[in-house]
Amino acid sequence: SAAKPLQADRLHFVGSPSFNPVPYFDKETAHAYEFPLECVRDDVVDEPPQVSIHGSAHERNLLFQKMAACGRLVPLTVDDVRPGLECGLFCVPKDLDRDRLILDARPPNTVEKMLNTWTKTMSSSTCLSSIELEESQCLIMSGRDIRDYFYQFSVSPQRCRRNYLAGRLEPEDLEFIFGKKFFEAGYVGLSTLAMGDLNACEFAQGSHLKLVVSCGGASMDEILMMHQPCPRGLLSVGVVIDDLVCLQKVLASDVNTGVYEGTSLLDERMERIMAKYEEVGLPTNEKKAFDNSLCSSFWGVQVDGKKGLVRANETRLWPLLLITVRVCALGLSTVGLLRSLAGSYISILSLRRRLLSTMNLVFDAIAASSSD
Numbered sequence: 001s002a003a004k005p006l007q008a009d010r011l012h013f014v015g016s017p018s019f020n021p022v023p024y025f026d027k028e029t030a031h032a033y034e035f036p037l038e039c040v041r042d043d044v045v046d047e048p049p050q051v052s053i054h055g056s057a058h059e060r061n062l063l064f065q066k067m068a069a070c071g072r073l074v075p076l077t078v079d080d081v082r083p084g085l086e087c088g089l090f091c092v093p094k095d096l097d098r099d100r101l102i103l104d105a106r107p108p109n110t111v112e113k114m115l116n117t118w119t120k121t122m123s124s125s126t127c128l129s130s131i132e133l134e135e136s137q138c139l140i141m142s143g144r145d146i147r148d149y150f151y152q153f154s155v156s157p158q159r160c161r162r163n164y165l166a167g168r169l170e171p172e173d174l175e176f177i178f179g180k181k182f183f184e185a186g187y188v189g190l191s192t193l194a195m196g197d198l199n200a201c202e203f204a205q206g207s208h209l210k211l212v213v214s215c216g217g218a219s220m221d222e223i224l225m226m227h228q229p230c231p232r233g234l235l236s237v238g239v240v241i242d243d244l245v246c247l248q249k250v251l252a253s254d255v256n257t258g259v260y261e262g263t264s265l266l267d268e269r270m271e272r273i274m275a276k277y278e279e280v281g282l283p284t285n286e287k288k289a290f291d292n293s294l295c296s297s298f299w300g301v302q303v304d305g306k307k308g309l310v311r312a313n314e315t316r317l318w319p320l321l322l323i324t325v326r327v328c329a330l331g332l333s334t335v336g337l338l339r340s341l342a343g344s345y346i347s348i349l350s351l352r353r354r355l356l357s358t359m360n361l362v363f364d365a366i367a368a369s370s371s372d
Helices: 027-034 057-069 125-130 157-162 171-178 200-214 265-280 314-330 335-349 353-368
Strands: 073-076 088-093 099-104 137-145 187-190 235-240 243-251 290-293 295-298 301-304 309-312
Touching: 027 157, 027 200, 057 073, 057 171, 073 157, 073 171, 125 301, 125 309, 137 265, 137 295, 157 187, 200 235, 200 265, 235 265, 243 265, 243 295, 265 290, 290 295, 309 314, 314 335, 335 353
Parallel strands: none
Antiparallel strands: 073 187, 088 099, 137 243, 137 290, 235 243, 295 301, 301 309
């Protein structure tokens, strides 16, 4: 497993959760978001799995203190929680200096209904292969990435109680975390959305897409979706949770020394979208922003809008090839490593569908091997 213990100094949060997604939801999604305790299924028969906070009590308290200081954690009493339906926490590596915090919400997830209305609107790198360019055309791209998107959401009191964290805390722990006096033991609840919540992707995708449409950043016939035909106009807009990419077909004659010098519709659209982001309290990552670019990397691929090429991102491909060569040279592999390699190759070969047939040999080896 890639899960690792909590380390408070490797986790960082931007601002305080202030984005209210409810105005962008349909009635069913809004109700599920605000009142999750009223959306429990009647057909639950399995016992919920046991979860925990993955880390030491000291690191847990340091992290909780950091989250409470930025409004992402609230105290709860014993009467506020549902026994057996608590959430755990763990981390996965993000880079050399930072981790990504994951909510292990399997217990409450097992008793709720999964929504999939808005996740169907997600775009995908495979959609890019359906964009057709004439010989006289190039493709320019602009993109934005919302920083810590899930942790910018403000949530209702019911969702705080729904996502209460495992482990009863003594009064001295609560005093350390919140900086005020407590006289009874209690719990803490997550006062924002999180990766791991059953419908987190549904809420994130739906609100982001509707926000972009509401401000005039795109019309519905311009949305690039993995399960729908590719828009045939000059402009396409794709949303994948926190990633937004706008694409425009332009005349190749307006490209000079690798730079587009013509009029761009993307500038107008991005100006509207960025103004809306600022209005609703969604910060973007400036390091990942790009405008009117002929060559860009996003959604796990590299796109050359001048040549009309889509290929796997080199930063992912070459390390994978080197690891594969080492495994072949050794002549042996653990089942876990083989599964990891197979998953990595599937994401790369999805752009070359016929080559996926070669993965049958890998799957046969995994199926025939012991899980030990």
